[in-house]
Amino acid sequence: MHKFKNHNWQIGREMKYPYEGHRPKKQFAAVFDTNKCIACQTCTLACKTTWTSGRGQEYMFWNNVETKPYGGYPLAWDMRVLEMIGGGSWKGKTYTGKTIFEKAIEERKDVEGFLPDLEDWAAPNIGEDEVTGEKMPQGMHIKGFPHPMWFFYLPRICNHCTYPACVANCPRQAVYKRPEDGIVLIDQDRCNGYKHCIAGCPYKKPMFNSTTTRSEKCVGCYPKVEQGIQTQCVEQCIGKIRMQGWVSTPEKAREDNPMDYLVHVRKVALPLYPQFGTEPNVYYIPPIHVPIQYLKQMFGPGVEEAVKIYRDKITSDPVMQGLLVLFGSSPEIMTKFKVKKGTAFGYNIKGKLVAEAPIREPNVIREAYDKKLDVYRMDVT
């Protein structure tokens, strides 16, 4: 059952998993900046029209954006799993609680999880845009961080985990992790529609197609990624909150790799619920206005430092500023970047320059009156 001990750097220790860990040649990863997300759902629609427009896929959103703390697609996906593993605690950077695999051992299972009901998927984003926190008396003024009342948007795709629970829970080995790029896929020919992958995945990103009677999941836009182009949800993001690339393990981190810089060097981007134990590979820059306790539960013990860096230290860090303006600056996957004299440069895997962005846009003020056309302009800046 859980024969193999594998190292999970996100929880700072060894962890039991049903298969021997083989890290892929390169690992699919993405960084989402939650501070910039406005829940416009352009990513959701980009994904929907590309991948899930068929019969049987009506309810599917491989990419979704939900409002925290109340939202969840499917309903309460995260709270239910947290409850099942018993909360869990951290000692420094080491997780001392149980992962979904360790909890499962106690119960004679492969993975601890649950299969959501039909209704749980049925109403994404309905009634979730509500603030939480202290009372807000009339005339109250919010001073500083964190905010006394808050909510934030959490965009989600498949995490293409290093130790996927969907893989662990499929008795037929129909779910697999590609050795070349770490993308996790379901072999439609081998899938027999048991729905164990859905029950196992703590992020609930495999979804069941009742028409084909097989499970489907986010495919990491692999046909694009194979061409060196970022996924649909990343490329189409109008808020430029996303960047996709390849993440290394901490000891092999490269400072000029955008993913490594954010995840390992500055440690400003953190995994979503690392305590589940799957080593998810979509990393989040946490929202700086949210109380730290809630963020710790969601992003692990590194969150306090990450918030501090993003909130206070970015202003004196031109490299980080540069990297953040490269988000959404090219459809191509940038495997290397550099920042020089106020400009950020992004390079693709062949070393070709694919993005060049100024940290500060030049400020041009035009005359209000245009002599040539004899008109007055309102848009002078």
Place this chain on the structure above:
Amino acid sequence: MKRRILLSMSCILLIMSVEAVSALDNRGIRVYYVEQALNLDTAADVWNEAEPFTIELVALESLDHMGATHSTDTLPKEFIRSIPEKTDFVLNLSKDAPSVIVKAVHNGSKVAFQFTWADSSEDKENSLNTYRDALAVLFPLDISAGYNPSPLMGAKGEPVNVWQWRAEWQAELDGRRDLEARQPLTEGVWISPVDRILKNEHPGMSSGLINTSERIEYIAEGYSTLTKQIQQDVDAKGRYRDGKYTVVFLRDIERTDLSDADFKAGKQTYINVAVWNGHEGNVDGMKSLTFSWTPIVFDPAPALAKR
């Protein structure tokens, strides 16, 4: 991650072995020789020519209850704790399991099997929170010395030939699938023509059910190895009427690939049967089955005997 079934109760083993021995002595399924064409008609007159044989199934209980409506609540906690870690399923003798009535005929060139069992509901949709009915039979590939595959999905190096009929495939073939039942609230939701265009342009690429509905025949070498055969040599048809399922399988007696069971007129081989009850949340290894092979003996074919 091998799925294992625990036979912890010695009384069960005893009952089973007695049953197996008596079956070998005098009770096997006779494949009656008939001189007429065989087809997939579940109610054809030819079935009057064969005597029925009843196989009693026993129910398995999944210890890993997520993903199905059943749960381990029916099993005492002390019992679950006493089970070795690698066990995923246990026998549950207190649970109802169907009796499958088997009839078999051959005409020298084709062989047909008819399976009938009672099921109080027709469950033909495998959807988010529902499961479908199904029947599977398995045969050893060959009968030869030293080749002794497990009646539970075979074993490594000792493959078995599996034929499976599923209620949702039949419903798809018959045009009887119910969108409202499987996806409530999506009836009338507009579906982009892109889906239809792509499926028409790339028929082989489609994951649509209809393209795989003819896939009945599998090969397996133990749990979790069930694999569809590229060359499909078996036809099947099922009907649900008056609280009973009747399923007919049809195949040429002579096999055309070595992944298929070896049938010969006048010879004996073995069969095992499993039934899934969708209403009970049966899925994957959670099903009713037997733990022993039942012999099947083919009548000699006169035409072949003359040669």
